[in-house]
Amino acid sequence: MQQTFFLKSLKLQKRVLSALIRREIIALTGKRGMGYLLLMLEPFVFVVVLGLALVLRAASFKNVPIIEFCLSGYCIMWACRFHIIKILTVITGNRDLFYHKYVKMIDIMIARSTIQCFTTTLSLFLFFPLVFFGAINCPNNPALIIFSWILVQWYGFSFSIIAGTVVGLYKFGFKIGMILAALHIIMTGGLFMVDWLPTKYAGYALIFPMVHATEMMRDGLFGNIAPTHYSGPYIIYSNIVLTYIGLALCRKLTLRGPVDDSY
Amino acid sequence: MIRIDHLCKSYPTRNGMKSVLKNVSFSLQRGEKLGILGCNGAGKSTLIRIIGGVENPTSGTITREMSMSWPLAFQGGIVGSLSGNDNLRFICRIYNVDYNTALKSVEEFSELGSYMYEPVKTYSAGMRARLAFAISMTVDFDCYLIDEISAVGDKRFNIKFKERLLNKTDNRSIIMVSHFYGVIKEYCDTAAVLHSGNLTVYDDVKKAIDYYEDCLQTKQIVF
Numbered sequence: 001m002q003q004t005f006f007l008k009s010l011k012l013q014k015r016v017l018s019a020l021i022r023r024e025i026i027a028l029t030g031k032r033g034m035g036y037l038l039l040m041l042e043p044f045v046f047v048v049v050l051g052l053a054l055v056l057r058a059a060s061f062k063n064v065p066i067i068e069f070c071l072s073g074y075c076i077m078w079a080c081r082f083h084i085i086k087i088l089t090v091i092t093g094n095r096d097l098f099y100h101k102y103v104k105m106i107d108i109m110i111a112r113s114t115i116q117c118f119t120t121t122l123s124l125f126l127f128f129p130l131v132f133f134g135a136i137n138c139p140n141n142p143a144l145i146i147f148s149w150i151l152v153q154w155y156g157f158s159f160s161i162i163a164g165t166v167v168g169l170y171k172f173g174f175k176i177g178m179i180l181a182a183l184h185i186i187m188t189g190g191l192f193m194v195d196w197l198p199t200k201y202a203g204y205a206l207i208f209p210m211v212h213a214t215e216m217m218r219d220g221l222f223g224n225i226a227p228t229h230y231s232g233p234y235i236i237y238s239n240i241v242l243t244y245i246g247l248a249l250c251r252k253l254t255l256r257g258p259v260d261d262s263y
Numbered sequence: 264m265i266r267i268d269h270l271c272k273s274y275p276t277r278n279g280m281k282s283v284l285k286n287v288s289f290s291l292q293r294g295e296k297l298g299i300l301g302c303n304g305a306g307k308s309t310l311i312r313i314i315g316g317v318e319n320p321t322s323g324t325i326t327r328e329m330s331m332s333w334p335l336a337f338q339g340g341i342v343g344s345l346s347g348n349d350n351l352r353f354i355c356r357i358y359n360v361d362y363n364t365a366l367k368s369v370e371e372f373s374e375l376g377s378y379m380y381e382p383v384k385t386y387s388a389g390m391r392a393r394l395a396f397a398i399s400m401t402v403d404f405d406c407y408l409i410d411e412i413s414a415v416g417d418k419r420f421n422i423k424f425k426e427r428l429l430n431k432t433d434n435r436s437i438i439m440v441s442h443f444y445g446v447i448k449e450y451c452d453t454a455a456v457l458h459s460g461n462l463t464v465y466d467d468v469k470k471a472i473d474y475y476e477d478c479l480q481t482k483q484i485v486f
Contacts, residue, residue, distance in 0.1 A: 019356035023342070026349055099339035101316035101331075102357055257318055 016102050020111035028115060044126055047071050064193065064226045067136050071126065072217045073190025076152050076210060079120035080188055083156035084181040087112050087164040088174055091258050105254045109164050113157045120156065124149055140223030148216035151235045155209060158239060161246035168258035169249065189214040194229045202229065209238040265406065266290040270323035272309055283309050285460035293329060293405060296437040298447030300475040301457035307440035308336065308410055310457065314438060315408050329405035329436065335395050336410035343384035347375060347394050350383060358402045365401040373397035392416055400427055406436035444472045
């Protein structure tokens with residue numbers, strides 16, 4: 001039986017994506033060898049430094065375990081920022097690939113984002129040695145941590161498609177991307193607990209979906225030690241909206257072609 | 264066959280929209296070899312990129328009924344930071360070609376030797392062209408889109424290249440653009456001239472060359 005148009009396209013899509021993902025892996029590992037594993041070190045150093053700084057002021061933290069606090073906040077902040085920063089160069093880096101008509105804008109975006117999902121997830125493995133050496137208590141609810149992490153990756157995936165297309169759509173898109181990445185330092189809520197905020201402002205902080213995700217991860221880590229405020233469905237709804245915006249922008253970019261064409 | 268109907272393309276510039284191609288139409292049967300002549304900035308590369316599906320036209324339609332190569336040009340199609348071998352692997356995956364047989368034929372045809380495993384950005388223009396051709400030959404397209412590139416190969420390569428490309432039994436089509444009519448005369452049966460956004464097709468290459476000369480000599484080129 002002849003294959004339907006849809007099945008044929010699906011096969012082609014799979015082929016292109018797997019080729020692009022392999023190319024991304026070569027780009028990632030080829031230049032630095034296994035040195036890319038050092039990526040993990042950055043969150044580790046940050047967590048240690050911030051943890052030590054906070055230990056000095058431990059008295060002002062009621063009940064909140066400091067290392068867990070830093071780790072949960074920083075992992076998510078780092079993942080989101082890394083997702084965005086790494087996609088800003090995806091169009092310039094892969095311009096030559098658009099000469100193959102099967103390779104579309106959305107394909108290179110998905111390939112890069114997928115690779116970023118894996119590299120950022122490496123930082124989550126920091127939990128294992130820390131738990132092993134007794135630096136942090138065994139998480140209260142590991143499933144909640146994993147669930148929040150999946151939502152973080154979904155968020156990073158769709159937000160990076162938005163950031164990547166913005167770079168292609170506008171001449172000053174790269175700068176917008178850098179600002180978006182910088183904004184995620186506060187937009188992810190790594191530096192505070194919602195419970196610490198005055199009730200008046202807590203509502204504003206909870207506009208950002210990643211504040212919910214951070215709180216969710218902290219709930220998984222602390223359990224009932226410290227109160228957390230979050231809503232799982234809210235993260236899912238906002239991720240759906242972000243994914244839609246990302247895909248719509250990407251479609252626009254595909255039709256229009258990226259600016260700053262140096263073909 | 265390939266049919267192009269009322270193709271227009273304009274680009275935004277600082278002085279408003281600039282129309283590069285105005286109403287370009289032609290068709291190409293399987294096995295036909297078309298050369299397109301045009302001076303610098305006439306829109307030759309733009310046209311070939313649109314035919315290859317790299318860019319979208321502003322208006323007009325393109326009907327492609329045979330498989331077409333990517334535009335073989337100085338840039339594009341091959342990634343500088345990857346080695347020649349990795350580029351081949353990537354293209355094999357995309358176009359669904361067996362890598363091992365492709366590698367053998369690319370090594371033989373391009374004669375790059377150990378340079379196959381060096382990053383493409385360290386290649387000379389000629390080496391890059393050889394690699395691009397060798398890879399595109401393994402995919403076996405019906406129609407090849409060639410953008411000026413054949414000028415960079417040395418004589419030995421050009422002979423080999425011509426042998427492969429003009430092989431009668433394969434019945435391949437070629438669309439070649441150049442500002443240099445020597446190449447067009449060598450490879451093509453029909454020729455067209457792209458001048459101020461309009462394409463005029465001639466059955467006789469000689470006539471096209473005459474018109475092209477005319478354009479170059481008498482008409483002032485205005486961008």
